[in-house]
Amino acid sequence: AHNHEDFVQCLSHYSNSSSISQLIYTQANSSYSSVLNFSIQNPRFSSPSTPKPLVIITPLQLSHVQAAINCSRQHGMQVRVRSGGHDYEGLSYVSDVPFIVIDLIEMRSINVDLETSTAWVEAGATIGEVYYRIAEKSRTLCFPAGVCPTVGVGGHFSGGGYGTLLRKYGLAADNVIDAHIVDVQGRFLDRESMGEDLFWAIRGGGGASFGVVLAWKIQLLPVPSTVTVFTLDKNLEQNATKLIHRWQYVADKLDEDLFIRIILQTVNSSSEGGSSEITIQASFNSLFLGGVDRLIPLMENSFPELGLTREDCLEMSWIESILYFAGFPSEEESMGVLLNRTVSGVLLSYKAKSDYVRKPIPEAAFEGIWEKMYEEEVGRAILIFSPYGARMAEISESETPFPHRAGNIYKIQHLIYWEKEQSSVESQRHISWMRELYAYFTPYVSKNPRAAYMNYRDLDIGVNSNNITSYTQSSIWGIKYFKNNFNRLVHVKTRVDPTNFFRNEQSIPPLSSRV
Ligand code: FDA
Secondary structure, eight states: OOOHHHHHHHHHHHOOOGGGGGGEEETTSTTHHHHHHTTOOOGGGOSTTSOOOSEEEOOSSHHHHHHHHHHHHHTTOEEEEESSOOOTTOTTTOOSSSEEEEEGGGOOOEEEETTTTEEEEETTOBHHHHHHHHHHHOSSEEOOOOSSTTOBHHHHHHTOOOOTTHHHHOOTGGGEEEEEEEOTTOOEEOHHHHOHHHHHHTTTSOSTTTOEEEEEEEEOEEOOSOEEEEEEEEEGGGTHHHHHHHHHHHTTTSOTTEEEEEEEEEEEEEOTTSOEEEEEEEEEEEEESSOHHHHHHHHHHHOGGGOOOGGGOEEEOHHHHHHHHTTSOOSGGGGGGGGOOSOSSOOOEEEEEEEEESSOOOHHHHHHHHHHHHHOOSSEEEEEEEEOOTHHHHSOTTSSSOOOOTTOOEEEEEEEEEOTTSOHHHHHHHHHHHHHHHHHHGGGSOOSSOOOOTTSOOGGGOOOGGGOOOHHHHHHHHHHHHTTHHHHHHHHHHHHOTTOOSOOTTOOOOGGGOO
8 A cells, every 4th residue: 555656656746846846855765865954953863773764856846736635635644744853753854654754845935025024934934044034135024933943934933933933922823813724635825725724733723734835924023223232141159049040939920122042051060170061151141122222221130140341242233143042153144054954063862842831840859950960971951941921921822723822931951062982872761861850840830731732743742643643642842832722723623634635643633533
């Protein structure tokens, strides 16, 4: 039933475009591995034992996507759709059953329209490319999305998508105003023809359960020509624990123009005897939508304990702040790096999890977190605390499938990185460590459900077993990502894909499979 040769045959018949054969990579093709590996972000899923797609197709246009969907359906092939390849669990290019990958890398045009302050962005574009194309035309327009420029808009916008502008403007998904999608029948739909419930579902519910997103229309938003950034590093001797504790009482209540996140990690600090010691470092990493003259009094009023001075601050344009947060030189001349689709340097394997904090974590509890972080000597553990409040608290829980709104002080991202050369036993050890850390956090984070962010995909919180999707089984992870919105997602799925063609380990089940 899974005859990929028939599938390839079908593709060439379906599309009367002669070019399609050049867009198909089977395992016999010499470019197959480079095409597959190009956007893999997590080397954990590029080992020889990782299941590989039978065919990769890189469509150039709508008809190629339609052919891929129609032929997959006819020949019983499972489909995985990949845009930027940043899925934390590799779901866009790994499956346990025979499958093909539709890789949208060639469909990435971006059209910015200054007249309406909108842009059409094809799904294969990265957010770095979006930022670049906006800045090319205007220095006072922006778009609220993620920090890492290589993230793809296909997965990112459909799962939420946030960055330093989330307190001011919410998520990327909150600012999507139209979309183009190909459904299970191979039909092309826009917002009007897909209907409001499907349009709702793909803005936070993940695209992969519903079809292939081809493009998004996004609302660009105003940003002052001068913004201010700062990063203040504090280790334990510099009162980091007290400052983090205090931050929890102010971070979500600060002026909407002010975003201060905390990045926590272990670092080497050399002590007096010259020997190096491990300590915890908290980096208070901030974007302010205005000049330093307005920022300093704001900080003196709301978070004087941090002791921010003018000398700690840098004024720049918004696009330079994008470069700053991405770790590049923050000068407009280096803007071109935002067009790079690959990350420079060695890719590390990683495992991540997410949590939401609704009540400040007691100071004493942080001591236990530090102990846990000291235990992990080989890998690199990072915790990122991202503040909510402001715009995030104004949008209702049901406005989009993303339900983590009012009542959340901040989100935690737990991360552990390690070198890919390490054995699978070593990898398992890092993953176990991550699970223990997550267990340690249990008393301090959201409960019933223990909420999680879908774009930080974590298969530990539940999966659809054996590819048989059941409502009961799926609701275990579904409620954590979507709370009550899970039920509406199931209803949309039942209407648009009743046979569950678009499925993966964490796809929304249709009601017919309710058991
Ligand atoms: P990928 O192509 O792997 O797709 C992810 C999921 O979406 C898969 O299930 C896939 O099938 C589906 N999908 C992709 N394209 C689709 C399409 N066109 N139609 C339908 N379904 C589609 N998040 C965040 O909010 N803020 C941040 O700052 C960051 N930063 C960050 C940095 C790094 C280094 C990584 C690896 C990840 C992040 N993320 C993030 C998480 C990111 O938002 C998440 O992984 C996105 O789903 C990635 O989208 P891609 O298109 O790149 O992934």
